[in-house]
Amino acid sequence: xxxxxxxxxxxxxxxxxxxxxxxxxxxxxxxxxxxxxxxxxxxxxxxxxxxxxxxxxxxxxxxxxxxxxxxxxxxxxxxxxxxxxxxxxxxxxxxxxxxxxxxxxxxxxxxxxxxxxxxxxxxxxxxxxxxxxxxxxxxxxxxxxxxxxxxxxxxxxxxxxxxxxxxxxxxxxxxxxxxxxxxxxxxxxxxxxxxxxxxxxxxxxxxxxxxxxxxxxxxxxxxxxxxxxxxxxxxxxxxxxxxxxxxxxxxxxxxxxxxxxxxxxxxxxxxxxxxxxxxxxxxxxxxxxxxxxxxxxxxxxxxxxxxxxxxxxxxxxxxxxxxxxxxxxxxxxxxxx
Amino acid sequence: xxxxxxxxxxxxxxxxxxxxxxxxxxxxxxxxxxxxxxxxxxxxxxxxxxxxxxxxxxxxxxxxxxxxxxxxxxxxxxxxxxxxxxxxxxxxxxxxxxxxxxxxxxxxxxxxxxxxxxxxxxxxxxxxxxxxxxxxxxxxxxxxxxxxxxxxxxxxxxxxxxxxxxxxxxxxxxxxxxxxxxxxxxxxxxxxxxxxxxxxxxxxxxxxxxxxxxxxxxxxxxxxxxxxxxxxxxxxxxxxxxxxxxxxxxxxxxxxxxxx
Numbered sequence: 001x002x003x004x005x006x007x008x009x010x011x012x013x014x015x016x017x018x019x020x021x022x023x024x025x026x027x028x029x030x031x032x033x034x035x036x037x038x039x040x041x042x043x044x045x046x047x048x049x050x051x052x053x054x055x056x057x058x059x060x061x062x063x064x065x066x067x068x069x070x071x072x073x074x075x076x077x078x079x080x081x082x083x084x085x086x087x088x089x090x091x092x093x094x095x096x097x098x099x100x101x102x103x104x105x106x107x108x109x110x111x112x113x114x115x116x117x118x119x120x121x122x123x124x125x126x127x128x129x130x131x132x133x134x135x136x137x138x139x140x141x142x143x144x145x146x147x148x149x150x151x152x153x154x155x156x157x158x159x160x161x162x163x164x165x166x167x168x169x170x171x172x173x174x175x176x177x178x179x180x181x182x183x184x185x186x187x188x189x190x191x192x193x194x195x196x197x198x199x200x201x202x203x204x205x206x207x208x209x210x211x212x213x214x215x216x217x218x219x220x221x222x223x224x225x226x227x228x229x230x231x232x233x234x235x236x237x238x239x240x241x242x243x244x245x246x247x248x249x250x251x252x253x254x255x256x257x258x259x260x261x262x263x264x265x266x267x268x269x270x271x272x273x274x275x276x277x278x279x280x281x282x283x284x285x286x287x288x289x290x291x292x293x294x295x296x297x298x299x300x301x302x303x304x305x306x307x308x309x310x311x312x313x314x315x316x317x318x319x320x321x322x323x324x325x326x327x328x329x330x331x332x333x334x335x336x337x
Numbered sequence: 338x339x340x341x342x343x344x345x346x347x348x349x350x351x352x353x354x355x356x357x358x359x360x361x362x363x364x365x366x367x368x369x370x371x372x373x374x375x376x377x378x379x380x381x382x383x384x385x386x387x388x389x390x391x392x393x394x395x396x397x398x399x400x401x402x403x404x405x406x407x408x409x410x411x412x413x414x415x416x417x418x419x420x421x422x423x424x425x426x427x428x429x430x431x432x433x434x435x436x437x438x439x440x441x442x443x444x445x446x447x448x449x450x451x452x453x454x455x456x457x458x459x460x461x462x463x464x465x466x467x468x469x470x471x472x473x474x475x476x477x478x479x480x481x482x483x484x485x486x487x488x489x490x491x492x493x494x495x496x497x498x499x500x501x502x503x504x505x506x507x508x509x510x511x512x513x514x515x516x517x518x519x520x521x522x523x524x525x526x527x528x529x530x531x532x533x534x535x536x537x538x539x540x541x542x543x544x545x546x547x548x549x550x551x552x553x554x555x556x557x558x559x560x561x562x563x564x565x566x567x568x569x570x571x572x573x574x575x576x577x578x579x580x581x582x583x584x585x586x587x588x589x590x591x592x593x594x595x596x597x
Contacts, residue, residue: 189443194435
């Protein structure tokens with residue numbers, strides 16, 4: 001059991017390393033840009049997934065992504081702060097805002113939390129549009145990474161995304177991550193043994209938002225231009241699509257979902273507005289037919305091939321017949337309560 | 338009304354007489370409904386105290402008040418020498434009062450090991466991985482959960498799931514372990530196993546146990562003292578024998594007698 005988890009960690013590290021270095025092989029500007037967008041999408045999806053550990057759907061992710069982008073952009077273009085501190089500042093500002101936001105709003109759950117996040121995203125978008133010092137409706141221009149990067153900025157961006165995706169997974173595997181998953185399963189029990197549930201949720205949200213904020217900073221440096229419309233609720237919706245299509249029970253889900261959907265999306269681009277229909281359809285199909293996403297299909301295929309392979313726990317494991325207990329006290333009976 | 342308090346109960350078995358927790362004049366109203374009214378009771382160190390009463394008697398509300406999940410409308414709660422009135426559930430649990438829940442008190446998607454680990458993390462917030470693992474294994478061993486440590490909790494039989502709930506709650510080695518209907522839905526064999534576990538927890542971990550339970554036979558068998566609630570009020574307190582022969586208790590459960 002433990003070995004498989006261990007392997008999954010190594011496997012994820014290797015995958016991320018290969019994908020990052022693989023971006024060096026890309027030659028044409030279009031593919032290189034697409035690779036960065038894939039990495040950023042995967043980072044957002046991983047951030048979204050991190051908050052699903054406490055059982056919440058964080059629709060405010062677009063807001064914190066935007067705060068990161070505007071934070072770094074303003075730091076660089078308005079206050080002339082150098083690249084690395086500006087990049088970091090995007091994440092830090094997003095994290096600080098999210099700690100306050102989370103402290104207040106994480107007292108709610110489920111649909112209420114989702115709706116507050118949705119509303120916050122829209123408020124932030126309108127706020128950028130109304131702020132002239134941030135470029136107003138037409139946005140902020142001239143967010144360039146230092147020229148010293150040469151051709152290596154894509155590697156830097158993709159590598160940084162990979163490191164953060166891996167970091168999120170390592171946190172998920174730690175004791176703190178176990179607390180988060182336990183909160184999703186049964187927050188009252190976690191509270192009753194003396195663990196501060198609310199604080200844990202706020203910290204989880206803060207970590208996810210820091211990562212989203214750094215992602216937003218990288219978005220700015222990649223696109224060189226940001227505008228309020230980039231950070232509306234559609235971004236949250238797309239991120240949800242990446243996560244759902246990839247599979248939210250595995251750290252590979254965000255990766256797989258983003259790469260596949262963006263690759264297909266770049267083909268669907270020719271459809272014009274049809275692109276959005278395409279993403280909507282992807283969510284519907286994934287939720288209806290593949291509740292565990294592409295990762296679910298792969299692990300199902302893997303099990304068919306190697307029937308001895310153990311399930312990897314979580315909900316994926318629950319799909320299958322439970323392994324017989326060693327000494328059951330009485331006949332198996334699933335009572336909810 | 339005829340509120341009675343039979344405090345002459347020397348035959349309390351292993352239990353001492355030092356008071357661990359006490360509630361005085363505890364009252365909780367929900368709108369116009371008085372769920373718990375002017376309740377006075379004490380829990381003594383190392384005893385197993387049963388809290389019984391017909392449906393709607395206010396057992397669960399009392400339980401939620403003691404564990405801090407509800408705030409009292411009036412009255413006070415003392416625990417381990419400190420006034421805990423109005424303290425949050427987190428503060429009360431950190432003071433050493435851990436409770437379970439009637440409807441599922443475990444993390445279904447996690448392994449048994451991880452379930453108990455949550456209790457161990459609560460107990461040892463600054464503990465090392467090793468210390469926590471030792472705590473998990475010790476607890477699992479005590480409750481006979483050793484063979485199930487790697488199983489996913491939600492896939493195990495009901496009886497085992499109940500033991501897991503108790504394991505999570507006892508991993509912090511609470512001073513007071515409050516169990517909300519831990520025997521509901523268990524068969525006779527499982528009830529006996531679980532009662533044995535209560536006794537072990539008390540003796541080995543030194544916990545005091547407050548038990549809310551409908552299974553009269555089990556309550557009579559294991560409890561040192563019993564508190565009976567009726568319509569949110571204290572009806573009687575005493576040893577199982579005293580309760581069994583108490584007229585007010587009998588009439589509350591079986592209906593009023595002629596001329597009462």
